[in-house]
Every structure is written in C-alpha cells, then in structure tokens.
C-alpha cells in the first residue's frame with residue numbers, strides 16, 4: 001500500500017465518522033507515522049515547536065478510529081492495523097458499514113478543498129472555544145442596553161473592532177464575558193487572551209493557530225494564516241487589559257516599543273476583508289479605538305459608566321435598603337468599590353448602611369487605593385499637575401482657571417486634559433463654559449495620597 005493509498009483510506013474512514021476530511025496537519029502526521037517517524041521528528045519536519053502537539057493530534061485520530069472501528073489503535077500498531085483493514089476482505093465492509101450509519105456522506109466525494117496547493121482551505125470547521133483565561137461570571141446585573149448594543153454590533157453589523165473602555169473595576173471584563181456566555185453559538189471560534197499574561201502578539205497568534213489545528217505554522221506568515229482563518233470562519237478574539245500595551249508615565253494610549261505590532265494588527269483588523277471580530281478591553285483609549293464616523297468606520301467603542309441599580313448590593317447581606325441608592329451614588333456605581341465597601345459595612349457597621357452614611361466621609365478601602373496607585377503611576381507629569389490642582393478645590397475648573405493656576409503651556413494643558421479623558425479620570429461638564437472636575441472617589445484618593 002503506497003503512502004497515497006494509505007492516506008486516502010484513513011481520510012475516508014475519518015470522513016465517514018466525523019464528517020470532516022483530514023486537514024493538512026493530520027495528513028502530515030499520518031504520513032509521518034506511515035514512514036515510521038517519531039512525534040519529535042514529525043514536529044521538526046513540519047515546523048512545530050513541540051512534539052506534544054503532534055502527539056495530541058495523533059491520539060485524537062487513534063481515538064476516533066478506535067471508537068468507530070472497534071480496534072485499539074495506537075502509534076505502534078497504526079500502520080499495520082490500517083493496512084490489515086484495507087487489505088482484508090472486510091475493507092469494503094469497514095467502509096460501507098459506515099455508510100449505513102452516515103447515509104448523508106458521499107463516499108466518492110471529491111475534496112479538492114484539501115489540496116495542499118490551497119492552504120486557505122485547510123482549516124477544520126469545528127467550533128473552537130478557548131476561554132480558559134476568562135473569568136467565570138456567577139452574578140450579573142444591569143447593562144441591558146450595553147448587551148443589546150454589543151449584540152447589534154457583533155451579530156448584525158459584523159463590526160470588526162470593538163473597544164470596551166472605562167476605569168478599573170467598572171465591569172468591562174464582566175460585561176464581555178457575560179455577553180459571550182449568552183452568545184456562544186454565534187461564533188465558530190472564540191479565543192480570550194489577557195495582555196497582563198502575554199505581551200507578545202506572536203505568542204498569541206501561535207497559540208490560536210495551534211489550538212485550531214490548522215496546517216503547520218510557518219513563522220513567516222502567521223499573520224496571513226490568522227487572517228485566512230478570520231476570513232473562513234466567524235471568529236471572536238478578545239484581548240483583555242489592553243492598557244498594558246501602552247507606556248506608563250506618558251500620555252495615554254502610546255504603544256510600548258515592543259508592542260507596536262499590535263497597532264498594525266488592530267488596523268489590519270479594520271482594513272482587511274474578513275468575517276471576524278476583535279474586542280479590546282482597556283482602561284486607556286488609543287488612536288485605533290477612536291471612530292470618527294460611526295457609519296463609515298468598522299470600529300466602535302463602548303465607554304462604561306457605573307451601575308445605577310441597587311440590585312448589585314443584593315446578596316452582600318446589607319440592611320437599610322432605602323439607603324442603598326445613596327451608597328451607590330457615593331461610590332459612583334463602580335461594582336468593585338461597592339463590593340469593597342459592602343464588606344467593610346458588614347464587618348464594622350454590622351451591615352447598617354444608614355449608619356455608615358452618617359459618617360459623612362468617603363472611606364477608601366486598601367483595595368480601592370491599590371487600584372488608584374496603579375492608575376496614578378501611569379500618569380504623565382503634566383497630567384499629575386492637572387489632577388493635583390483639580391483636587392485642591394471642590395469646584396469644577398475651566399481651562400482658563402487651570403492655565404492660570406499651573407505653569408503649563410496651552411498645548412501641554414490641552415494634551416494633558418485629552419490624555420486624562422482617555423483614561424476616564426476626568427469629568428467634563430458644559431455650563432456657560434466647559435468645566436473639568438474629578439470624580440469624588442478619585443479626588444478623595446488624590447487628596448489623601450502623599
């Protein structure tokens with residue numbers, strides 16, 4: 001039996017039992033095993049870093065065949081068992097008994113889509129969800145309009161780049177994960193990655209391609225392979241904590257040198273033709289997240305504000321329900337601040353919210369301060385000056401007030417204000433003038449911090 005006959009026979013068996021032909025990687029593995037190669041030799045030959053991946057692909061094949069052919073396939077008996085089945089009188093029976101069970105499958109199917117000349121076609125169409133790095137959501141309140149907006153953008157408009165923006169703890173990650181939980185079936189492929197854990201885009205792409213089991217990953221054209229996948233299947237890629245791509249101590253949204261390739265990737269996401277979407281979750285807005293014309297650009301952003309419903313406090317064991325709304329307003333509806341304060345009220349005030357509110361001061365827990373330390377450390381020197389000035393008075397200030405109080409040039413002041421608003425750390429209101437202010441909790445932090 002030649003290697004071609006061997007491959008054809010295995011391909012037919014797999015196709016009959018799974019409805020999928022062998023993809024290129026599986027073909028290479030089968031060929032390697034036929035040639036008596038080790039997993040590590042196969043991995044070397046086809047450019048995979050790890051023999052484990054080849055081992056996994058092989059074991060998956062043995063499992064499929066063992067299950068359906070009632071034979072115990074493993075690496076050492078694979079070639080011999082396949083040849084025995086193919087040569088035996090029962091080979092037609094092996095194939096035809098499968099036809100009875102899978103009458104929709106055409107045994108003589110031509111499958112030019114598997115031609116190695118067309119690498120775009122070699123992606124298996126089974127769904128693939130990698131949500132290992134996403135949080136598990138047990139409680140979810142409110143955000144009805146935001147869920148509807150996301151659904152409209154993703155399922156009706158096929159928006160290719162969506163940013164979920166807002167200050168730390170406001171509920172960005174939770175919103176996106178909840179949306180995915182209720183919309184899993186809308187996508188063939190869903191992958192969740194956090195920039196906190198991996199800064200390298202190359203690593204992220206390699207992991208996605210390896211997970212989806214496409215043809216051997218070629219170092220030179222991984223991005224092309226990824227966009228082939230984005231074209232052929234409906235994929236949703238989520239990148240969390242995208243602010244980690246940006247430099248600390250400078251204006252918001254400036255890419256670190258080592259993360260510049262993301263800028264290209266985000267732009268390609270919007271400019272290339274495909275059917276997939278990327279969601280960016282970030283505390284800082286960068287240029288690629290800004291849509292100048294909602295109609296014209298395939299880029300959207302959702303800026304999250306606090307929750308305004310008392311539901312979020314249910315389950316924390318608090319008393320005085322009539323005071324809950326005031327507590328929510330005091331802590332700007334930020335679920336993380338509220339969770340922290342609820343714990344404190346339960347311990348020290350035995351759950352009595354009204355007694356806590358009588359204290360008449362804004363108490364910040366260590367966790368809240370810790371989050372703000374992080375945010376403050378990211379500010380540029382000019383932004384710090386503006387923040388410190390705004391924290392001195394309880395009144396909103398105009399640009400003119402700030403210019404007079406600070407020794408900043410007009411350009412530096414405007415750039416500083418813009419950067420702060422890209423971090424969601426500035427409140428802007430319009431009366432007869434445009435006025436700037438800090439949120440109460442943030443102001444409190446700036447005032448008490450050294």
Ligand SMILES: Nc1ncnc2c1ncn2[C@@H]1O[C@H](COP(=O)(O)OP(=O)(O)O)[C@@H](O)[C@H]1O
Nearest residue numbers: 139140141168169170171172173174175335336
């Ligand atoms: N809509 C919501 N319903 C219930 N709890 C929420 C909601 N949004 C956020 N939370 C709570 O607040 C915490 C912080 O939310 P998270 O999504 O991690 O914020 P972010 O990603 O903006 O920093 C979560 O762990 C969760 O407990």
Ligand SMILES: [Mg+2]
Nearest residue numbers: 172173240241
């Ligand atoms: Mg988050």
